[in-house]
Amino acid sequence: MDCSLVRTLVRRYCAGEENWVDSRTIYVGHREPPPGADAYIPQRYPDNRIVSSKYTFWNFIPKNLFEQFRRIANFYFLIIFLVQLIIDTPTSPVTSGLPLFFVITVTAIKQGYEDWLRHKADNAMNQCSVHFIQHGKLVRKQSRKLRVGDIVMVKEDETFPCDLVFLSSSRGDGTCHVTTASLDGESSHKTHYAVQDTKGFHTEEDIDGLHATIECEQPQPDLYKFVGRINVYNDLNDPVVRPLGSENLLLRGATLKNTEKIFGVAIYTGMETKMALNYQSKSQKRSAVEKSMNVFLIVYLCILISKALINTVLKYVWQSEPFRDEPWYNQKTESERQRNLFLRAFTDFLAFMVLFNYIIPVSMYVTVEMQKFFGSYFITWDEEMFDEDTGEGPVVNTSDLNEELGQVEYVFTDKTGTLTENNMEFKECCIEGHVYVPHAVCNGQVLPDASGIDMIDSSPGVSGREREELFFRAICLCHTIQVKDDDEVDGPRKSPDSGKSCVYISSSPDEVALVEGVQRLGFTFLRLKNNYMEILNRDNAIERFELLEILSFDSVRRRMSVIVKSATGEIYLFCKGADSSIFPQVIEGRVDQIRARVEHSAVEGLRTLCVAYKRLIQEEYEGVRKLLQAAKMALQDREKKLAEAYEQIEKDLILLGATAVEDRLQEKAADTIEALQKAGIKVWVLTGDKMETAAATCYACKLFRRNTQLLELTTKKIEEQSLHDVLFELSKTVLRCSGGLTRDNFSGLSADVHDYGLIIDGAALSLIMKPQEDGSSSNYREVFLEICRNCSAVLCCRMAPLQKAQVHAPCPLSLASDWGIVKLIKLSKEHPITLAIGDGANDVSMILEAHVGVGVVGKEGRQAARNSDYAIPKFKHLKKMLLVHGHLYYVRISELVQYFFYKNVCFIFPQFLYQFFCGFSQQTLYDTAYLTLYNISFTSLPILLYSLVEQHVGIDTLRRDPSLYRDVTKNALLRWRVFIYWTFLGVFDALVFFFGAYFMFENTTVTSNGQIFGNWTFGTLVFTVMVFTVTLKLALDTHYWTWMNHFVLWGSLLFYVAFSLLWGGVVWPFLSYQRMYYVFIQMLSSGPAWLAIVLLITVSLLPDVLKKVLCQQLWPSATERAQNTCVRWQDHLPELTPLASLQSLHPSAAWPGSHSEQVTSLCWESKEHEAPAHGARLSLSRRHPSWKPCFGGPPSGDG
């Protein structure tokens, strides 16, 4: 890292001199070029050490402390502690120093341990041995000692130690296979090519004789881009110059497969490898609750400062009379008299700050952290979120976002592998218009003979049979599947009949499904060996085809082809691809019938592919071969020329038929999506599939329902009209209904009034997002967002990579589109909370970008799960995670935050009031022990336990009634109104404690034996009332009383009493004062004190109870109604069947609470004294003040 910094600096200062810094010259094997070539400039490169750790042994303590005190709260506590140390304050520095020290130490230990683990991993990586060539011999060396220019040998299944230029391989053709699973998650084998002029060097001696230099660009993070040039110096000839591309580059982190060994020369090492450059530490995500908490903290800080200021000013106003400044009974010392007035005032200000600093307690941070940490275990422990099939449970990668799960407004989901199982199954094929359905496979039992086919219509003739076999052969041959004979594959992608011990591996599950499907129809692909593909035909005979060319798949062409030569010498080109890309190239075949079938299949949600072929005569093939060769050898625009060549070759095809593969929906995916939508969450599906296929899937998983009005924003439509017209027309449609409505806080509901679904494809999206010359793009974007806000479901058919690049700045390892959409919504003006869920490496960027990233432990590797915040085994678990866990976490933590502020207002406000009665002399009201222990032990455990186990509504109710989720969205429990209510409640309670006790004490005796009480008794009385009140307030807020709640709640009160008795009962030898001696016991011996305690507790709790009862009766929220709903009735409520939900037309959809409300009203009738059902209606109109029914609205009773 340091080197790169230096280089950047060098580049900046030497920019004018030369351009050498933009590229680097590497001397292969450190051999100087022959004279006459460029001068040998030794350059310094970093060694091959990977450093992912943050600290070293030496800088750990200062750096860690610095990082910790960068947190504003820690810094604040540090300041308070220092002030207490420096000036004479009424509270001991221990009271704030000890908790702070504890927090800092625990955090430092945790971070140190994590860093130690990273060090260990780095060391293991840096010390693993590498083979490299030195003076013609093979030497082993530690990986970290590798330098740029070294020639490295890598054996099969080894990982490349740095970025290498591929020189030669043990394979004759100079190729090697590589998987990049750990880089980008693609587990397929990719072929890389050795440099033409060096591929002949097979032995160590040969390679040592190589004399070459490589010029290449400086390292950059793009994994798929590399530009370079190699100069090979032959004896006395001019050097041969060859271009190098990414196909010559072997990346660190990738693994060599199916190749015995390769030689390569190191060009980027250590932290300059593309892997290291791509390593980006996950940016810290912060939850909305944390943000509100910080805002509240600032408010409290302001309150604190203003309190201190007020007291300081009043103190000097009050002291302006000398007899008050220095009464005869309390004279000052000489040094005090001589102190500067301003210095004195400032010290007083600081002393007041310290006196009131408990209003922002350290313990809140500790409690919040503990709540998050322990709370996250409930997800991990949840049995219902454990998947028996895969043996996987949910994983919590960060506990910081638990409560954010209860705030989600947008869910972005990947389709393949997330909504669907990514378990492709060959469904049917259509050959020449005849439909074939393979026999259903039961338990992996495959019928290998032809009887396994069910013909839908009449049997084809003899020529038909020929075509049929040709079709099967085409499927068997036209793919890039590799066969693994053993079971050592990374990933469970096995063929269903593992008895045959061959496993197909491919980057595309569709291909595997097709080949396996054809296997069931009698044609088995055996292996690819020495460029011969072997297939087993229906007669159990092996057919061998020579593989001549592969015209590989790309997503622009959307098709692939192979050219094979049969045993009889016939040359075929088989082409397979999306219908839209095949049909234009076809000149013969029953296009219409097949097209009809394809469309039919697509509507059913099947993934379709068309297969075509053409026969080539030898001369034609020669032409093709030359064409391809020329394109492959091109130095410039190779990609483009290849594409042109492919285009030329893949034409005049004869259509054979089409296949349909089903990707089954995951179980309960529909149920989950339905529940999410009912919860007011907008679901966006992002997919790469065909629009029809995707739409069908969306219907199947209830993203779109029958009554959903679909809006299309597709390329086709934009071609007909201009983007502008389409957009504004759509927005008019959407807003027609909700036009009169203020879309303030419940956009979810207005979408339900009339269900809109939007389908948009990548090209259209890129048009909307593309910055226009006149700067009107933001305008389009706004309109688009407006439309999206009013659609409950959006389907994005993904755009092609090229288009993606146009839209967004390239983002490493990402499909920019998903990322872009998520970012677009995230940054829209309402700042909704987004959740992204996906299973593949292509979803990682989206997962990282969204507020909450959820990874599905899928078939495409664990990349997504690793980068996510939460990983779940199946999509269906999202429902419980959001609706139950998220909701509960949110309710718990918001109560935790509010309660903490409340109890500290109660704690500190009497202290503030007391200053008015003690001449602003900073006298504390409570004893030091009480000051220290109030937050640490007397009131800490009940709220911690509450925030862990509280269930304001039962789990079953939450799951059954998703609409309850709406009650907490938009940070509902931490709004300003609620915060101010809690603060005022705290102030009120504090006034009651203080003045209640004040009037008790003033002017009267409170004992029956005439003895009097002093100031410590007064403080203790206030404190006792306070501890009981705040604890009982929590008890009143607790809805779910387990034995633990009873134990902790009553236990902590008991502890307070026991502690006070003990604290006051003994003359503690270590204390310099005995001010609390017998104070508590004396207080309890007085009858009026008991009466006062009971009264003051009652008075402080009364308003809150009253408010709660009134609100619940008059304006109950859905949650409160659910709380009061009798459980008996709910138990008999059947789960919503999908059919029923399909039939739920406008009226019920228009009224989200209607379902639960119905339940409640029935319940009320059965129960005499429940709150009346009318409340339901009141609540609705409260939430939507300007709600106007559009059509099919609720029955307009009294409105």
Place this chain on the structure above:
Amino acid sequence: MKTTPQGCQSRLPDNTALKQQQLPAYRLQLSATGVLSGFFATGVFCLGVGIILILSAKSIKEIEINYTKICANCAKLRENAVNFDKECTCSIPFHIPETMQGNVYMYYKLYGFYQNLYGYILSRSNSQLLGTDVKDVGSCAPFRESHNGTPIAPCGAIANSIFNDTIILSYNLNSSIHIKVPMLRSGITWWTDKYVKFRNPSSNNLSSAFAGTTKPPYWPKPVYELDEEDPGNNGFINDDFIVWMRTAAFPTFKKLYRRLSRTQCFIEGLPAVTRFRGEKSVVLSTLTWSGGRSLFLGLAYTVTGAVTWLATFSMMAAHLMLKERKMFFSQQ
């Protein structure tokens, strides 16, 4: 970690009620009946207690005699620090209209005396008062040592400012015969203060125990001569001293001075009032189980009870109204 029989299933979470958040629990439900009856009961309780308290407070007789003005000349005399040990007497005749039954307690009451100032409260030495180390005056600034460096016992601002007026209650049978009312000094302090928290330094002779220390600057007499009548009431365990040392919570405070059994009064004493610009008075009061004559607690209870009842009735009204309307809707 528990291992389940099947190895592959070991990641399955335990099915315990705690981990599945299914602990058996009681669900607190605020039903209308419960809430209303709870409120009603609270109201009854508060009203009842309030009325009892008011009645018992009414039965208390209390007389306050403010002697600030009447004894102003003494205060003036005392303003000059030279005269601090000169005697000055003033007497206030007063009449008790009603018989004060039961035990009567005599308090002195100071107005505007801040015993709760931060520096003031700190200015005492507990190890000295415990008798462990008479010369420990570390925390007593600014009254730690006399000018010649002798430690003060008892040191500190609290002890220094002790209330040293002598109040004598006499019964005027007629203009010439005054019967001195017997007063009890005992029982005016907390038992623990007298016998645990305040201890004289161990020595045979009290005056030798305090050898090497000096009296506080404002005191006329050293601490071992506070009570001339009862030698056991001298030193740190003097009742008046202990009472003074329990700092009051507010600038206006009463402290128990004497207990007596019969009525009538005569006052003698010389307080230095003007220096702190407060007022002083003597309070004579009887007590009941609920303490002194203060209506506050009783009134607070009564008001709370009344408010609770009001809330109960209005809630009930709202509830019935809503229920009626609901019935109306359900009939429709």
